[in-house]
Amino acid sequence: MVVDSYKVQRVKPMWKCLEPVFSRMTSRGQLHRLQKRSQHRASGRAGPEHDEEFVDILEERRRSSDLGHALRTFNPHPYRGAPPCSTADLNKAVLESQYLRYVAKEIAMETGSSEEDVREEARGILEEMSQNLQLRFIRLMGYTLTKVFKRLFTGIFVNMEGLGTLQQAIQEAPVILMPNHRSYVDFLVISYILFTYDIPVPVIAAGIPLAGMKMVGEILRRSGAFFIRRAIGSDKLYWAVLSEYVKTIVRKGYAPMEFYVEGLRSRTLKSVTPKLGMMHMVLEPYFKSEVFDITLVPVSISYDRVLEESLLAHELLGVPKPKESTAGLLKAGKVLQEDYGTMHVNFGRPLSVRQLCQGKINRCQYNSAPRDLPQKPTEEAQACVSWLAHLMVRIQDEGSVISPWSLMACLLLQAPMAVLAEEGLPWERLAERTLWLRRLALDCGAGLNWPGQTPDSDVMSSAVALHRSVVYRRAGRVYLLQQEEPARKRPISPEEAVMRIATAVLMLASYRNQSLHVFARPALLATALHITKSTQRDELFACFCFLQDVFSYEFILVPGELSQDFEEACVLLEKCGAVHISQQEVTLSDMGLEALSFLRALIQPFIDSYQVMFRYLSEEGDPVLTEKQLVPAVRNRATKLILSGELRTYEALSSDTLKNALSALQRLEAVTKLRTPEQNEYKVNSAAVGRIGDILSGTIPPQMLQTTPDARL
């Protein structure tokens, strides 16, 4: 097979990056075993300076018949030769499960309805939910996707080695595919790849809105999607049916299961705090010893350019998301005319839950009661699930492939926006800085998609060209594109002008976010250095922890591993020559000012945005607010501040940032959520919010804010 393949630059191979992660979770010789395992799994990866090979799977499609591909002989090797399980059998097993019986009985008792009615209801839920995977439809899907992908992308690059290990892993244990979710496009791409390479096609957890689409919903269902309602809340029966359904699929292991641990499509292209409910369901069969092991395969999907970019930006600015509908899909035809560059699908190294959970979960806890009995998960189990979910997000991050454009976006965002929009940035300066940043990113272990054989200037030019929806280059300068709205009757108001810039800025911010995880730890440390003006490690660590706490919804770090994250930040900063590390102190180095100021500036928009929110809340007295009121109110405030020149960042307008800030305050117990039947209301403790704001601005020293481990399910 002649394929168009190239290598992604990466200083550390992914599994090497994982070593610090592993060394944290390990106790007694476990690390050793994991290393051995990784070497085993990663055989062929010789030195630390290793390049991963990605192959363009569209290349082959462009050269041969699409129909031929769709009709190819599909000959997968499933887990242990597990017999295929028909939809009817699966659903029957779920409905007849002892667990569901218990729950039905419980609900019948509580509601006073008959058990039969409850079971009937369960049947209804299952019908709405269940997938109906059929090879015919996989073929149909294959055919359609080939057409679509060829139009959208210049290439879909897949790491073949990852596919190879996946193929092996699928035969050994039930496999859970855990991709990140950045675009609707990636919904079926994994199925498409697996179909192409004779690996069992997964069943996929999807949001219920997709099921509502005419025809498409049904096609998705038959391509293996099962549909989960959005706000399940406290619907006990629904939870029960869903969890039994998921667990049955894992136990039977006849097909891999795919789900988004982040729970939803990230609107900001940045990782989202993982949701733990589904993760717990998936892991429970191992916890309860119903299977020997479960294999988790993190999958990182990265895009040069995301289809929904402007849609997302608008959504973040408060324009409601259009409802998923078939008509809408067809109307999106225009979107298909554009070039979206390449897509990277990086299959991570399969991870054994058994090994990961060693010492973290005592399976004996399930020994004294029937395993089918509905029980609240223990704290230990919750902590373990949360840890694993965060770990998966981290691995997804580390596996993602970063485009030159993302680095450029980081730099562009550090310029004053008004200047960028009106006067533009000199191209030469941008190019020079981008190359500098490339070095920094590689030092921090990023996986860069920087074509080696093309001149650097061409790489950057084509990146800008690809993103002409955000920036344009004219006369040696780069400008932020402000969307023209034709046929304006009246001159645009200053507020509208802000919004127009904001749309572009938020798009730019999304692309910056693609590489944010690379710099997150050192950037937090750089900020801590700035805030504390101290060189003492313990003071810095306290501030680092505080920052992590405040921004825990922005930068997803693995819970309970702060000191390792701090260490890592120190080591990385030292590696880029920004600091000197000693036993007690972290001292600035003269050469590192550029790096430090860049890193600090990376965090600054978040600090500024949060401060807007904090100030708003602390000035309000102790109000009770709903989220629906709060976000527009703060957004208005921010708009005013931008206009008055007091606020530089447009990101304070993003509902995502504001919601994250609210969640963080809740986590820090400065805001309490009141449970009311209609909507979520929040009670604000102004003093506490004010204090957090003061610490963040460095006016009062950071004290350790004790928070409970994040283990909600």
Next chain:
Amino acid sequence: MENVVQRLLKCSTSTFFQLHIVNCTGLGEEGVKAAVATSRLERGKLRRRTRAAVETGVGHREPGPRTRRCPQIAFCPAFCDPDSLPPRVGWIAAGALASIPTPAAHGSAPSIHKHGSSMASNSSSSGGSDRQRIAQQRLRIIAGHLQRPAGDDSALLAAECKDQGSKSDASSEEKTVPRRRQEIMKWNGWGYSDSRFLFNKKGQAEFTGKRYKLSGMIIPGLKEWFEGTFGANLQHKSPATPILNSSAVRPPTLNEAFVEELKSTGVPFSHDAEDRVFRAYGHCVHEIFALREGRIGRVPDLVVWPNCHNDVVKIVELACKHNVCLIPYGGGTSVSSALECPSEETRSIVSLDTSQMNRILWIDEKNLTAHVEAGIVGQDLERLLNESGYCTGHEPDSMEFSSLGGWVATRASGMKKNIYGNIEDLVVHIKMVTPRGVIEKSCQGPRMSTGPDVHHFILGSEGTLGVVTEVTMKIRPMPEYQKYGSVVFPNFEQGVACLREVAKQRCAPASIRLMDNEQFKFGHALKPQVSSIFTSFLDGLKKIYITKFKGFDPNRLCVATLLFEGNREKVLQHEKQVYDIAAKFGGLAAGEDNGQRGYMLTFVIAYLRDLGMDYYVMGESFETSVPWDRVLDICQNVKARIVHECKERGVQFTPLSTCRVTQTYDAGACVYFYFGFNYRGLSDPVHVYEQVEHAAREEILANGGSLSHHHGVGKLRKEWMSETVSNVGIGMLKSVKDYVDPNNIFGNRNLF
């Protein structure tokens, strides 16, 4: 034919008679046993039963291997004429009656003919040949001889403690276990010295000796299985040190004062190196492996052989007086490191060998109990009771060598517990000598509400509290009828589901065991050479029927072996019930010989391990008990864990990792795991083995399995005791120990 019957008529002792019939007919031992049993009480019934036995001639067997009692008896080929036998006789495998010590028997290899009847069928006798009728008539006459002399109607047989050398005990000549075990047993392997597996010059496996059914036979399939399963090679041998080198044994640390006083009691003792080494080990793989390499660790300094309860009292008193460590020794079949001398023990260690306390002191026929000295080994107990027409029905796999006291001390379980119960159900009264004195109950009430049952401090105490000296246990009349069976299931899941259903309906046969696919293949590999083309032809047909016609995957199917016991009609009825249930789970009746071979495997598997060790293969079995809903998961996970761990530890060839469900209970089952691997190329195979076993046990516990179903804790599984019984539980046990044995005289340090 004639002369056989004449020989029969010459027999005068009942035992002789009994064995004679069994051997001659190759069939009705059970019926005849029953006949013997009932002769005293209900002689009238004898005729019918004997006739039934002769007529049906179904595969009865000796419950376990026996020692040679009457070597002069031979099988009678004439009785095995296929024409004269009803069809179902044919299902008995070649010389199927395991272990009957008959030198001439194997030459004639009777009744290997197979007839095509199905297990489940309720076929009754078709007998009626003249010869049979004559035989029946003669049997009736013989039955007359069984009448006891009048006046001997008291049902109590009493015996007293043998005084040292005062009167010679006639039965002592036939004692299975001599003081010097080395005279008949291996010092670094399992069982009798004369019985072992080997690959002969032609590379065929054979089993030596004359004790077992398999003895002297060629097992053609074993080599291929052995090489294929373990990746072993007959060229690569790892022979054991042939002779025990006494100089490798540390000289004894004797407590002179104790020895002096012991001499005055007249209880025999020895500090001979061989005697001491024999009592220093059980049969864990690490123990045997060390012995094979000639490595000998700490061994007892002295061995004493008390002859009766009072001897034990004296010994324990002296041990307390002189602060000597006592380790009780019964049959030496421990697989929990229970016999290992604690390395931290600085006192003189005395092994208290109970093997000479081996008499049945009385039999109470009114209450159906027997009072027995605790050193008696299973086969002797069963044999002696059989002579009186009774049995205990307690048949642990180790019953050839394990002792009554050992059963009590480890909470043993027998194969036929479904009918007779486990040891705790069987004992009525226990006498134990402790440093505080003798503990026993004041009466023989069948059940008491008198606080916690003190028996349960003794049951499972593993020699940490004292020596069990005498036990009163329940006995039963010997069963009239015994029948083997087997069922093939398409897969293990179905098999487990069937066993669960059988347990639910509470209709488990005396024994029901489910072997997984690997073990089924193993059992197959142990099929002895068949001398008849007809048999191999039938085997082939059966195979084709199951795999081709019924569509069973030979790599997934598994087999359940069954043993029914009791009244003939009930057995047949019971059999039908079980086979009907099996059919619901896709099970096919697969004949009696398959069943029987399954049980035979039990007795020879320990010998097989020694063969493995000759060729770099090391193996062990371990067990657990687990609730029904977890049986499948635990089997799958533990087997997977073993394979996984072996791989992690550099074992080159995938190990044998197999299991079987061996007992059913209302709420769960007992699962047995077998694990073996090729250790060639490993620098420290025992360490690898121990790590894998440790991991497997952790896996068992994580899967909701118990620490042990019947092997006990010993020192091997001590580390998990507190999590098993909770810290409070350990505290309770310790406080009992502290009261009963404050100076740790019984210092084997088992359990906790």
